[in-house]
Amino acid sequence: MPSPSTIQTLTQLSYLIAAALFILGLKRMSSPVTAVSGVRWAGVGMVLATVVTIGFMGASPLNLGLVLAAIAIGGIVAWVSGKRVAMTDMPQMIALYNGMGGGAAAAIAAVELYTGTETNVVHLTMATIGGFIGAVSFSGSLIAFGKLQGLITKSVRFGGQKFVNLAILLICAALGFMMVSGTQSGAPIVSAFFGFALLLGIAMTLPIGGADMPVVISLYNALTGLAVAFEGFVLDNAAMIIAGTVVGSAGTLLTQLMAKAMNRSLSNVLFANFGETSSAGTAGVTGTQKAIEASDAGVMMAYSQKIIIVPGYGLAVAQAQHKVWEMAQLLIDHGVNVRFAIHPVAGRMPGHMNVLLAEAGVPYDLISDLDEINAEFDTADVALIIGANDVVNPDARSNKGSPIYGMPILNADKAKNVIVIKRGQGTGFSGIDNALFVLDQTRMLYGDAQAAVGQLIQAIKAAG
């Protein structure tokens, strides 16, 4: 066994290399061509840091056994679930893994605080803040997972909710202050502190509607990063400080980009109880939805010049991405100019639709984002909306009473014809009526997205 100072140096060097690999890996993930190598570089860094730590951390045989058993349990369960999960369920899996990271950061803080031997006020403060953020991210991410997985279907809202949350936050702050200042410490205080922090994560996330989940998951991702960085300070671990902070700042930027795409501030997402005002704001939507048969819709599409397809969460739910690309290829063979228009917040995560279309094999150059495609709806013969709702609601442009007023939308209503594939006549996840569905040029094709697209394929083939 090398000397303690050599061990220290080797460990720190391995962390330095790991941190560099994480940053380079994230950098390589910024281009589709190098992206896979990017995650592998980061993976090498992770394995290096883990192996060196296990080798040099000087655990007793019992503790070493526990470490290896815990890694085996957590690793195997995550490996199997990660390999099995359908692409469409990715958002909730990321929320779940992210919550686990937050929980781990909280556990590190809990070990420090329950041990009670730490007297350095700076370290105690860092451990407390990191533990708080980690616990909130843990329980909040679990609620987000439950909502996206359909385990929690109600958004719990009540009057004065903000004040209840504020009260919980203040209790956490008071308990945290007691632990740091040493006026009152001991296991009951520490337990109460973590109990209230977990409660806050639940209380904060329960009222948030499904349409806002992308922003929330991204926010918790950034928060977990910060929690890891704080615990890194406590443990004098540079790899945790660097990796946690990089994720914290990157995640914050990503969260802002997403909130901006919905034209809402982050505080609005978290505290406005989205959806409560929708009943008042939808009085402007009048008219009836007009249905169309798949056979008629198929003929219309087969003889079009230009079709823009707008996918949404409904496509993910129905796992319709492969059918949609099959249909698009058929149309392209017919000489139709087919494009895919992706709204930044379509689905339940940013880029959710891009991942699904990539899975089906749709080439990048057919996929356009909001800025690129919006001028082209004017010249489109058909805008085919597959399971999207709020992102094509013209009320966002024109109806000041609408809760989504001001959100940038895809101008599908400018197309000559609009075909909407939708499961039923109800409103979408956010509970807002859609003015697009009752326009003169709009026809509704009711049914599961995969089944409906299958019928369209038959109709297009029949049309010759």
Add this chain to the structure above:
Amino acid sequence: MIDGVIALYIFMLAAFTGYEVISRVPVILHTPLMSGSNFVHGIVLVGAMVALAAADTTLLRAIGFVGVVLAAGNAVGGYVVTERMLKMFVTAARKKGA
């Protein structure tokens, strides 16, 4: 080893680095990227192992054990789903070229 102002410098530089690295990522990679950064904070595994290694009571061992299980789940799960997603983009890119 790392203390006071030095830690703050590390924090500041890492924050700018994260911001710069992410600001050039195209929208289509946002989900894999979020997943990738989710994997990167799986480094919490290292800290959780150190905490469990130093634990000397049953309570601390229990908390540390849960921490390592969660952290290993974060790291392994984060890696698996990120790699799966990114592989699809490679396939799509090749199909485009063909």
